[in-house]
Amino acid sequence: xxxxxxxxxxxxxxxxxxxxxxxxxxxxxxxxxxxxxxxxxxxxxxxxxxxxxxxxxxxxxxxxxxxxxxxxxxxxxxxxxxxxxxxxxxxxxxxxxxxxxxxxxxxxxxxxxxxxxxxxxxxxxxxxxxxxxxxxxxxxxxxxxxxxxxxxxxxxxxxxxxxxxxxxxxxxxxxxxxxxxxxxxxxxxxxxxxxxxxxxxxxxxxxxxxxxxxxxxxxxxxxxxxxxxxxxxxxxxxxxxxxxxxxxxxxxxxxxxxxxxxxxxxxxxxxxxxxxxxxxxxxxxxxxxxxxxxxxxxxxxxxxxxxxxxxxxxxxxxxxxxxxxxxxxxxxxxxxxxxxxxxxxxxxxxxxxxxxxxxxxxxxxxxxxxxxxxxxxxxxxxxxxxxxxxxxxxxxxxxxxxxxxxxxxxxxxxxxxxxxxxxxxxxxxxxxxxxxxxxxxxxxxxxxxxxxxxxxxxxxxxxxxxxxxxxxxxxx
Ligand SMILES: Cc1ncc(COP(=O)(O)O)c(C=O)c1O
Numbered sequence: 091x092x093x094x095x096x097x098x099x100x101x102x103x104x105x106x107x108x109x110x111x112x113x114x115x116x117x118x119x120x121x122x123x124x125x126x127x128x129x130x131x132x133x134x135x136x137x138x139x140x141x142x143x144x145x146x147x148x149x150x151x152x153x154x155x156x157x158x159x160x161x162x163x164x165x166x167x168x169x170x171x172x173x174x175x176x177x178x179x180x181x182x183x184x185x186x187x188x189x190x191x192x193x194x195x196x197x198x199x200x201x202x203x204x205x206x207x208x209x210x211x212x213x214x215x216x217x218x219x220x221x222x223x224x225x226x227x228x229x230x231x232x233x234x235x236x237x238x239x240x241x242x243x244x245x246x247x248x249x250x251x252x253x254x255x256x257x258x259x260x261x262x263x264x265x266x267x268x269x270x271x272x273x274x275x276x277x278x279x280x281x282x283x284x285x286x287x288x289x290x291x292x293x294x295x296x297x298x299x300x301x302x303x304x305x306x307x308x309x310x311x312x313x314x315x316x317x318x319x320x321x322x323x324x325x326x327x328x329x330x331x332x333x334x335x336x337x338x339x340x341x342x343x344x345x346x347x348x349x350x351x352x353x354x355x356x357x358x359x360x361x362x363x364x365x366x367x368x369x370x371x372x373x374x375x376x377x378x379x380x381x382x383x384x385x386x387x388x389x390x391x392x393x394x395x396x397x398x399x400x401x402x403x404x405x406x407x408x409x410x411x412x413x414x415x416x417x418x419x420x421x422x423x424x425x426x427x428x429x430x431x432x433x434x435x436x437x438x439x440x441x442x443x444x445x446x447x448x449x450x451x452x453x454x455x456x457x458x459x460x461x462x463x464x465x466x467x468x469x470x471x472x473x474x475x476x477x478x479x480x481x482x483x484x485x486x487x488x489x490x491x492x493x494x495x496x497x498x499x500x501x502x503x504x505x506x507x508x509x510x511x512x513x514x515x516x517x518x519x520x521x522x523x524x525x526x527x528x529x530x531x532x533x534x535x536x537x538x539x540x541x542x543x544x545x546x547x548x549x550x551x552x553x554x555x556x557x558x559x560x561x562x563x564x565x566x
Contacts, residue, residue, distance in 0.1 A: 098127065098134070102143050110145050114153035122162055122173055123219070129175040133163070136171075221558040222526040225359060225502035225546035230421040232474055237466045244460035245453040256440040258285025258428075259455040265462045266428055273391065273468075274401050276412070281433040284440055285450050288415040288427035289386050290316050293351065295429065295439045295448075296384060296411060297324035301349060308350040308381075310338055312533035312540070314358045317351045317386065330535050333357055335495055337364035340371035347381045354402055355390035359533045359544050360504055361496010363393075369402055376409035383410045389418040391471045393499040394479045403430055411435065416458060418501065418548075419471055426450065426458045481547040481555055488559035492566060501548030504530060507541045511566065516543060519565050525558045 100117050102110045121127045134142065136150040143150075154171055157163045164174040257263065263280040270276040286292040301307060303325030309318045311330030318328050331350065332342040337357040343350070352372070354364035364372075376383050385402045403412035415427035429439065443449070461467040478501050486497055495504040507513055513529040520527050527545055531538040545562075547555055 100139070100143065102145055102149075110149045111152040111156070114143075114149065115156050118153065118157055119162060127173050129173050131173045133171045133173065220521075220524045220526050221550060221554045223545045223547065223550060223555075223558055224526065225528065225544040226418075227546055227549040228418050228421055228501060229474055229477065229548050230423075231549070232477060233420060233470065237461070237470060240464070241457040241460040241466065242453070245456035248452070248456045251452060254449040254452065256444050257281075257283070257436060258450060259452060259459065262455045262459040262462075263428075265459055269462050269468075270414075270430070274387070274404075275398070276401055276404055276430065278407075278430055279433075282407075282430050282436055284429040284431070284436045285455055286413075286415075286427040286429050287425045287450050288417050288422070289388055289413045290320055291450075292411075292413045292427060292429040293317055293320045293384060293386075294324075295443060296349075296382075297321055297326065299439055299442045300382065301326050305348040306344070306346045308344065308347045308352075309535070310352055310357060311535060312359055312530055312538070313351070313535075314353065314386065315533060318535060321349075321351065328535055333360060333362070335360060335362050337362035337368065338372070340368050340375055343375060347379065349382045349384060350376070351384045351386065352402075353386045353388065355387050355399070356393075356496065356499040358386075358388070359496075359502065359530055360540075361498070361500060361502070363396065363399060363499060366399060369400065369405060373402060373406035373409050376406065381409075385410050385412045387412060387414050389500045390414075391419055392475055392478055392501060394475075394482060394497075396498045408432055416467075419467065419474075420461075424454065424458070426454050478548060481550065481552055484552050484555045485545060485547050485559050488556055489563055489566075492563070495542070502544055502546040504540075504542050504544050505562070507543065507566070509541060511541075513541050513543050516562070516565055520558075520562060523561045523565075525561050527558075527562070 098121065100114060100121075102113050104110070106113060108116075118127075118133075127133070133139070133154075136147050136154060140147040140150045154163060158165065161174055164172050260280065262285060263283040266283050267278055267280055270278055284292070284295070286295065297320055301321065301324040305326050306329050307321045307326035308329050308331040309321065310333045312333065313330075322328055326349075329344050329347060331344065331352075332339045337354055337360075338350075338352050350372075352364075354369060354372075356363060372383060375381070383402060387401060390398075390401075401412060403410045410431075412430040413427065414430070416424045417427070429436070431439070458467075461470075481501075482497060482503070485503060486494060489505065493506040495506060497503045507516060513531070517527055517529055527543045529538075530540055530542045530544050533544075545559075550558070
């Protein structure tokens with residue numbers, strides 16, 4: 091058995107009864123349909139691949155010829171063999187496969203009769219990629235290429251600094267002061283801002299500086315798994331905190347918490363927007379107990395037909411650390427975010443970060459600065475918000491009269507199911523029809539108490555959303 095290049099894991103097995111060419115054909119088709127190779131990518135030449143696999147060149151040319159004929163590959167004269175654009179949803183724009191998430195049943199969806207109906211034939215239209223309603227995935231394909239290019243071109247014109255600034259590029263922190271005032275009514279100074287690589291990175295810094303092994307740390311239940319994991323790795327004892335459809339319930343907070351992680355603008359995953367009275371109760375609780383509140387404002391830009399609520403941070407800047415990110419506004423691959431706290435805590439976190447040579451790449455900071463100062467980012471958010479509102483409307487209308495939680499903000503909703511329709515069954519049945527959805531079980535640290543599925547609509551075009559929602563409605 092011989093393996094080809096590391097990034098194209100093809101193998102031929104001489105003990106296999108099917109011909110070597112047939113083996114290559116099957117594996118290359120799978121590589122295309124699973125998104126392992128993307129439309130427009132170049133494949134190795136037949137000579138190279140034959141040499142790598144230790145087979146004759148005829149084996150490879152036979153395979154390539156067949157795949158050309160089926161439409162999976164295309165040739166550019168004198169320039170090699172390329173993957174054709176074979177699905178309506180280009181693989182590059184699709185989120186990564188969910189194969190590692192057992193409660194989303196991606197493999198079942200890929201193998202479903204819907205996806206595989208007849209022999210896959212690109213151009214013939216029989217193959218249909220699964221529709222993934224994965225929660226939390228933004229519309230990266232909606233980022234206007236010109237805006238993206240301008241930002242990175244600007245970043246490229248900045249000569250690299252001699253040494254990273256401990257708190258982040260000063261110009262970016264100054265620009266964020268204005269952005270946070272405009273978008274969140276936060277009144278802060280640059281020394282209250284630490285640039286991060288996103289929410290998880292900010293939380294990691296806080297945990298490293300402030301959490302001692304064995305500290306009791308509260309996390310919403312259900313809640314954001316990565317936050318739980320970051321805090322657990324710092325040695326914290328994770329204490330689940332009760333959440334209802336409005337968000338965290340301050341009156342039910344467990345005793346002895348050193349820190350509380352919460353998502354008041356849009357509870358993740360149930361979608362509640364924490365009412366002002368609860369916000370006041372939370373900051374009063376923090377004052378009374380000495381606990382620190384970490385406010386994760388990951389997608390507060392996206393709310394529909396509802397007025398903004400004050401950030402917890404603005405209600406008590408000493409008791410709260412605020413975390414923002416570009417992961418939802420733009421894409422997680424941007425890798426930028428900000429932490430807002432008292433100047434003392436910001437400088438402590440900056441120092442600690444320097445001690446371990448931790449930094450945020452400067453070009454990404456300059457690209458974000460360009461996006462903010464040009465107004466491009468806010469224009470993008472307005473455009474995307476409009477599209478998300480339309481996508482949300484498609485889901486809500488098509489699923490009516492199903493009970494949906496959290497449909498006033500963000501880019502996902504939670505569909506509550508009747509007790510006689512277990513979520514795992516609906517997930518599996520949807521996968522059979524090529525629709526990938528997830529149960530909310532994985533957001534629980536303890537035993538799940540809600541029979542529901544989470545439906546992300548950020549990355550899915552409206553026509554596909556309607557199709558998926560129609561399938562789901564029929565299953566209900
Ligand atoms: C609740 C919550 N917070 C934050 C994030 C983004 O985190 P980061 O900025 O680390 O990418 C996500 C992304 O899925 C999220 O669901």
